[in-house]
Each structure stands twice: as C-alpha cells, then as structure tokens.
Amino acid sequence: MESQIRVRIAPSPTGTVHLGLCRTSLFNWAFARRHGGKFILRIEDTDHGRNTEVSEKAILDGLEWLGLDWDEGPDKGGPFEPYHQSQRVKRHLEVADELLKSGHAYRDFSTPEELDAWRAAQEARKQREAYRGKDRDLDAADSQARADGGEAFAIRFRIPEGESSFKDLVRGDVTIPHFEIDDWVMVRRGGEAPTYNFVVVCDDFDMKISHVFRGEEHLVNTPKQLLIYSALGQTAPEFGHLPLMLGTDRKKLSKRTGDTALGDYQAKGYPKAAIVNFLALQGWALDGENDLFTRDQFVGAFDIGDVSKAGAVFDPKKFLWMAGEYLRQESPEELLDHCLPYVLEDGLMTADVASERRAWLLQVAASVQDRLQLYSEFPDWIAHFFAADDQVSYDPKAEKGARKRERGVELLGGFLDALDSGDLSGDPAALGSATKEWITAQDAKIPELFQPLRCALTGMPGGPDIFETMDLLGLDRAKARIRAAMDRLATPAS
Numbered sequence: 001m002e003s004q005i006r007v008r009i010a011p012s013p014t015g016t017v018h019l020g021l022c023r024t025s026l027f028n029w030a031f032a033r034r035h036g037g038k039f040i041l042r043i044e045d046t047d048h049g050r051n052t053e054v055s056e057k058a059i060l061d062g063l064e065w066l067g068l069d070w071d072e073g074p075d076k077g078g079p080f081e082p083y084h085q086s087q088r089v090k091r092h093l094e095v096a097d098e099l100l101k102s103g104h105a106y107r108d109f110s111t112p113e114e115l116d117a118w119r120a121a122q123e124a125r126k127q128r129e130a131y132r133g134k135d136r137d138l139d140a141a142d143s144q145a146r147a148d149g150g151e152a153f154a155i156r157f158r159i160p161e162g163e164s165s166f167k168d169l170v171r172g173d174v175t176i177p178h179f180e181i182d183d184w185v186m187v188r189r190g191g192e193a194p195t196y197n198f199v200v201v202c203d204d205f206d207m208k209i210s211h212v213f214r215g216e217e218h219l220v221n222t223p224k225q226l227l228i229y230s231a232l233g234q235t236a237p238e239f240g241h242l243p244l245m246l247g248t249d250r251k252k253l254s255k256r257t258g259d260t261a262l263g264d265y266q267a268k269g270y271p272k273a274a275i276v277n278f279l280a281l282q283g284w285a286l287d288g289e290n291d292l293f294t295r296d297q298f299v300g301a302f303d304i305g306d307v308s309k310a311g312a313v314f315d316p317k318k319f320l321w322m323a324g325e326y327l328r329q330e331s332p333e334e335l336l337d338h339c340l341p342y343v344l345e346d347g348l349m350t351a352d353v354a355s356e357r358r359a360w361l362l363q364v365a366a367s368v369q370d371r372l373q374l375y376s377e378f379p380d381w382i383a384h385f386f387a388a389d390d391q392v393s394y395d396p397k398a399e400k401g402a403r404k405r406e407r408g409v410e411l412l413g414g415f416l417d418a419l420d421s422g423d424l425s426g427d428p429a430a431l432g433s434a435t436k437e438w439i440t441a442q443d444a445k446i447p448e449l450f451q452p453l454r455c456a457l458t459g460m461p462g463g464p465d466i467f468e469t470m471d472l473l474g475l476d477r478a479k480a481r482i483r484a485a486m487d488r489l490a491t492p493a494s
Contacts, residue, residue, distance in 0.1 A: 003035055003036040003038075004037070004210055005035045005210050006038045006207065006209050007031055007037065007039055007040070007210070008028065008040040008207065008212075009028050009029075009039075009041055009042070010043070010200065010203075011043065011059050013043060013045055013052060013053075013056035013058075014047060014055055015050075015055055017058050017262040019245065019261070019265075020215060020245050022063070022068075022262050023282050024213065024214060026066070027284070029068045030280075031304055032071075038071040038072065039071055040072045040078070040083070040209070041070040041072070042073070042085065043059075043083060043084045043085060044200070045085055046086050046089070048086070056074075060075060062263070062266075066272065066275065067276065067295065072207075085203060091206065092187075092198065092199045093194065099155075099232070100155065104157065105157050106135060106156060106158055106183075107138070107154070107155060108153055108154045108155070108156045108183075109153045118131070130180060130181055130183070131182040131183055132159075132183055133183050136158055152190065154187060155187040155191075156183040157228065159181050159182070159184075162178050163175055163177045164227065166226060169213075169304045170304065170305075170308075171216075171219075186198040197225060205232070205234045209237050210237050210238065211239075212239050213240045214239075214240075214242065216242060216243055222239055243309060244312070246311040247313075247314060248315065250313065268374055270319070270375075271375070274326040277293060277298075278322050281312075282314065283307050284307050284308070285306075286298070287301075291322070292326075323374055327374070327375070328369055335369055335375075339379075342379050343378065343379055343382070346383075348382070348383060367464040367469070368463070370464075371462075371463065381463070384460065389477050389484060390481075392456075392459045392485075393459050394488075395455075398460055398461040399459075399493070401455065401461060402451055402455040403489060405451055408452035411448055412489075415449060415453065415482070416479060419478075435449070452489060453482070454466055457469050457473065
C-alpha cells in the first residue's frame with residue numbers, strides 16, 4: 001500500500017539559499033524517504049516585488065546539489081499542478097469567497113488611515129489588543145452592496161472565541177488563546193493579493209500535505225491556519241516546529257556570527273556530505289555519541305519526535321572539523337576532481353595541462369590529503385610546485401625556523417653533495433631512511449637539516465613528507481631549490 005505521507009518545502013525565491021531552508025528541507029526529505037512518502041517542492045512566489053528567477057534557480061540547484069530530490073515540483077510536475085503559488089491565485093480567491101459566504105471571513109472596509117489611527121491609539125494606551133474589524137458584524141447584504149459599489153476592502157478571517165490546541169510533534173502540547181490573535185487579513189485591500197497564512201493552507205490541503213515541518217518562527221501562525229482548516233471542514237496536517245539555528249552568540253543565525261548561505265560553503269569547498277551531516281545535527285542527533293554518519297544512516301534513524309526543542313547552536317569550528325573528516329575519506333581521484341576547479345581558478349594551470357599531468361596531480365593530492373580541511377585550501381598547499389625554483393616564496397615562520405639552525409646551510413650543502421654524488425638516492429622511503437643515517441653520521445639532529453630543507457623545497461613551515469615532495473618536484477628542481485636556499489640563508493635577514 002502506498003504511503004499517504006506527503007511533506008513539502010515551500011521557499012520564497014527572494015534571496016540566497018539559507019542554511020535554515022536547507023536544514024528544514026533535509027528533515028522533511030528524510031521523513032518522507034524513511035516512511036516511503038512524497039517530498040514536494042512548491043515555490044511561494046506571491047511577493048512579486050522581491051521574487052527573482054535567479055533566486056528560484058539557486059533554490060532548485062542548491063537542493064539538488066545536496067541530493068534532496070523531490071517527487072513533485074515546478075520542474076517535475078505532478079498530480080497537483082501548478083507548483084508555483086502565483087499560478088494558484090484564482091483558486092485562492094475561490095476559497096476566500098467560500099469563507100465569506102460561510103461567515104468565517106468578512107470584508108473590512110477600513111481605510112489605511114483608520115488602521116493607522118487604531119494602532120496609534122493602542123500604542124498610546126500601551127496595551128496590546130487583538131484587532132477586531134469594525135465591519136466584522138456588518139450585514140452580509142450591506143457588505144456585498146458596498147463591494148459592488150466599488151468600495152475598497154480587505155478580507156479578514158473572523159477569529160472565534162476560545163483557544164486553539166494542537167499536538168506539536170517536536171514541542172508537545174501547544175495552546176494559544178484566540179484573544180491574542182487578530183482578525184488577520186486573508187486577502188489584501190484591492191482583492192487580488194492573498195496573504196501567506198491563507199494561501200499556504202489552500203495549497204497544503206489541495207496537495208494533500210500530511211505533515212508540516214518548519215521553523216519555530218512559524219509557530220504563531222499555526223492557530224490561524226488550523227482555524228482555516230476547521231472553517232473549510234478539512235483535516236489539518238500534523239505540525240512539527242523545528243528549533244531555531246543559533247549563532248555562537250545564541251541568537252538567531254545571521255551574518256553577524258558567520259556565513260548563512262549554502263553558496264558560501266559551496267564556494268569555500270566544504271564537502272557535500274559534510275554539509276548534509278552537519279545540518280542533520282542542527283536539532284537532531286544519531287545516538288549522542290557519533291557525530292559522523294552517512295546519509296542512509298540518517299534516513300534510517302530519523303524520527304521527528306527526536307528533534308530537540310532547544311535552539312541548535314551552529315558551531316563553525318565543528319563544521320570545519322567535519323569537512324576535513326569527510327575530505328580525508330575520499331579517494332585521490334575524488335579529491336582531485338573536487339579540488340581541481342580551485343586550481344584552475346587560481347591560474348596555477350590550465351585545464352589542458354591539468355589533464356596531461358593528471359597522474360602527477362593525483363600523487364600531489366594524495367600527499368596533502370591529510371592536511372586539507374576544505375577543497376579550496378588545495379591551491380595554497382601546492383602553489384610552491386609552480387614557482388620558479390629560485391623564486392620560492394618563504395613563509396616568515398618557515399624562514400625564521402630555518403635560520404635558527406646554525407648548521408643549516410652547512411648541512412644543506414653536504415646533503416646536496418651527497419645527492420650529486422649518488423651517495424643518497426632511491427625512492428622517497430629509501431632516500432628518507434638513508435638521509436637520517438647520513439644526518440647521524442654528521443653528528444647532527446634531524447631538525448637541523450629537515451627544517452631548512454623543507455623551507456628550501458616548499459617555503460612552508462610544515463607539510464607532507466619532505467622526500468615525497470622531492471620526488472614530486474623531481475631531483476633536478478629539488479637541487480636547484482636547495483642551492484637557492486643556501487644563497488638566501490647565508491645572507492643575513494633583512
């Protein structure tokens with residue numbers, strides 16, 4: 001029997017793809033996949049002044065890149081088309097008319113000036129009262145006559161006395177008294193602009209949405225929407241309100257405490273799997289012990305009842321650590337494919353050259369893999385390979401460490417002579433072992449050569465195995481760099 005579970009994500013195409021949207025999408029998607037249900041993408045594009053095609057494309061591209069495939073949507077179609085809210089306005093207005101006729105809604109002919117005066121009076125009294133329109137008890141015939149006469153009006157929902165109670169699948173039992181809720185606007189003055197709280201219900205029951213999982217900032221909207229379902233004689237979906245994603249200052253995640261857009265993390269080179277894994281931890285945990293888990297493990301274990309009520313703190317340091325963990329799980333081929341765009345962007349080589357030297361690049365990628373946290377760091381780790389051998393840029397820390405070794409230049413010279421004579425040779429492992437024996441024979445300690453040698457070869461204070469680096473450079477280039485370093489280190493620092 002096909003599952004009746006249908007969940008949706010309904011973003012507005014008005015900006016970047018926020019991580020909060022990604023987390024909400026991920027939880028909805030996982031719920032649908034675990035229970036064999038449907039995950040629907042609907043575009044809420046009724047804010048004509050702010051909607052952009054660029055933003056909509058970014059949403060579709062971003063969710064697709066994360067692997068959150070949807071079963072129905074604007075690009076795929078489905079049994080409840082259209083999936084753009086702006087194309088459903090005729091249906092929304094039909095439902096509004098139905099609620100007018102049943103008495104659950106009314107026309108409010110108040111002018112903007114009258115509403116401003118009401119708000120000013122509230123502020124002067126320093127008390128909050130729910131708005132009850134002056135026309136809520138207007139006779140239906142009189143209301144219709146004024147509308148037919150061309151008088152402008154908004155359509156408001158008539159809030160009944162009492163309270164709304166519901167079982168939130170994340171937060172538990174929730175009760176909100178109706179006296180706190182305005183007779184809110186369903187259709188704006190002018191008659192052609194339905195509002196979010198109204199149209200989202202129309203679309204959800206038309207599309208047979210069974211569960212609505214969204215951010216807790218929408219909790220205050222739930223009673224309004226439940227009342228619409230009741231007025232229409234429809235069964236409401238089950239609701240679950242996800243905790244806010246918080247910055248390290250424990251305020252709602254914003255640019256103040258870090259990047260908030262998916263595109264920022266894509267551009268920096270965070271592995272996709274790390275992003276999905278980290279977002280899953282924003283309000284949920286696998287078992288309280290293991291932070292790293294696969295997408296399949298997440299889907300198999302995800303239960304909306306296990307989502308925390310408390311705000312989820314977005315920890316950039318943990319995110320970066322997780323990125324490195326996932327990056328190091330990749331094969332050299334996968335790693336190189338993910339890093340190569342950054343190499344090309346930095347201009348270290350062209351695509352044609354990269355293709356010709358792929359075998360060499362794979363060795364380079366494998367050599368630095370344990371030191372990378374992001375794909376975008378790869379060019380910095382390998383840039384020294386592309387420098388002229390007498391123009392290697394020395395990191396100040398590396399040069400200072402090399403100059404501290406009083407015998408550094410002497411040992412570099414002896415090492416160079418041993419390479420020239422063939423006394424030291426072999427593959428990286430053999431050369432490394434022989435060099436350590438040679439250092440001992442010189443009555444020296446390993447750092448006395450290794451620190452100046454690394455500075456000479458790469459200009460960096462740390463990095464992969466020195467002898468692997470020499471092998472990747474090639475012996476002639478390695479010796480040229482050693483000669484250049486001897487000249488430079490023999491000259492007092494400026």
